[in-house]
Amino acid sequence: MATKGSLVIAGTGIQWAGQTTHAARTAIEAADRVLFAVADPWTVQWLRGLKPSAESLPYASGDTPRRLIYQEMVQRILAPVREGLRVCAVFYGHPGVLHDAAHAALRQARAEGLPARMLPGVSxxxxxxxxxxxxxxxxxxxxxxxxxxxxxxxxxxxxxxxxxxxxxxxxxxxxxxxxxxxxxxxxxxxxxxxxxxxxxxxxxxxxxxxxxxxxxxxxxxxxxxxxxxxxxxxxxxxxxxPPLGPAPVDEDMLALLGMSSGDGTIRSTLGGD
Ligand SMILES: C[S@@+](CC[C@H](N)C(=O)[O-])C[C@H]1O[C@@H](n2cnc3c(N)ncnc32)[C@H](O)[C@@H]1O
Missing domain, CATH: 3.30.950.10 (Tetrapyrrole methylase, C-terminal domain)
Incomplete structure (x- = not known):
């Protein structure tokens, strides 16, 4: 029986290796195929140290619309998943922060009934x-x-x-x-x-x-x-x-909540120490 492929979307963090979570590293090591879109050559080297066969996703320069490259990335990520491989797609930072292709690949895999999840990273x-x-x-x-x-x-x-x-x-x-x-x-x-x-x-x-x-x-x-x-x-x-100082406190709301502006708990309630 053919095995079902799966997809993990992982992030490296901003600082390669040091900010890569244990879960992301394990997913990279366990994958049959690793594809990456990262921002610096040190991360590429580190990834290839973990997985020598890791492949770069397509990059473009100039005026090629980013969305076209992202569509191509999604197809590159999904093709081996459809073939039954365990794929790990690696993006820099948190893979879910400003990476359209990561979200699109996740949605598409799930729409096709393929197991897919995203691991959080350091953005x-x-x-x-x-x-x-x-x-x-x-x-x-x-x-x-x-x-x-x-x-x-x-x-x-x-x-x-x-x-x-x-x-x-x-x-x-x-x-x-x-x-x-x-x-x-x-x-x-x-x-x-x-x-x-x-x-x-x-x-x-x-x-x-x-x-x-x-x-x-x-x-x-x-x-x-x-x-x-x-x-x-x-x-x-x-x-x-930075903000222009703290927002004024709404006295009516304080009263509604049974608080007063002299109340020492206001600072901590509003997020201070
Ligand atoms: C395509 S997004 C990638 C964000 C990344 N996924 C993350 O989790 O940090 C690129 C934007 O993220 C921000 N960014 C990326 N790397 C950064 C860094 N080293 N320091 C500050 N901002 C950064 C910048 O605003 C940059 O234009």
Whole structure:
């Protein structure tokens, strides 16, 4: 009887090896076929150390729409699963954070009745919480993909941290090209204008890049919103916009909950220590 293939989608974390969960590593080692889409050559080397036959998923450059490459990735991932192999598809960071192909492969496998699951991993957000000392339980945390944030006019709260990913690819459906400074700066200029409608121009944000190697420090460059358009960024830059102080407390709500503004429990109830 033919064996049924299966799919595990795993993440390496941002720092190869050190941030790869035990479950992800076990899934990589146990798979018949390992396919990967990761961001740096050290992770590739490490993966091939674990699984010498590991194959790279298709990558593209230039203006090929990302969605076309992702469709191709999904087909490459599913083909061996349909043949009855145990497949592990590996993405960098958390495989479910900003990886359309990972989610699409999972959905498609399940739609075809093939066993498929995703293992959580360490994403850039987890690194950001640690490096920038942000606790999402304190003032909340808003996370948006930068182009989506702009084109959908996402509502946001200036009293809660705002994290914007893919700021180097604003308005770019293709792949990151560092040489195309005109496109990169246009995107940042528009983002700066939109943010300055709600924050002061002098408000300082942080361009954040978690370290890929444990021997490197993370990048945490402060930049005022008015200077954002000309800031040096890379394809892994994330923008962190700190809140404009805590949100005012609703006295009517306090009363409804039987609390008072002098109540020492408010800070801890709202996420403080
Ligand atoms: C395609 S997404 C991949 C995210 C990844 N799956 C994760 O879990 O972190 C790429 C975006 O994630 C963010 N990102 C990726 N690597 C990063 C890093 N080392 N530091 C900060 N942000 C990063 C950037 O906003 C980048 O544009």
């Amino acid at each position: 850039f957000l987890d690194c950001l919480y640690a490096d920038l000392g942000v606790d999402p339980g304190q003032h909340g945390c808003q996370v948006h993909e930068a182009t989506d944030f702009l084109i959908r006019g996402r509502a946001f709260d200036v009293h809660s941290p705002l994290v914007l990913s893919q700021i180097a690819a604003i308005g770019n459906p293709g792949f990151f090209d560092a040489a195309n400074t005109e496109r990169i700066q246009r995107g940042l200029r528009v983002l700066s204008e939109v943010l300055r409608r709600r924050y002061p121009a002098s408000h300082e944000a942080i361009i954040y890049e978690a370290a890929v190697l444990p021997i490197h420090p993370p990048r945490m460059t402060r930049v005022t919103l008015e200077a954002l358009a000309t800031a040096a960024i890379s394809d892994v830059s994330t923008l962190y916009v």
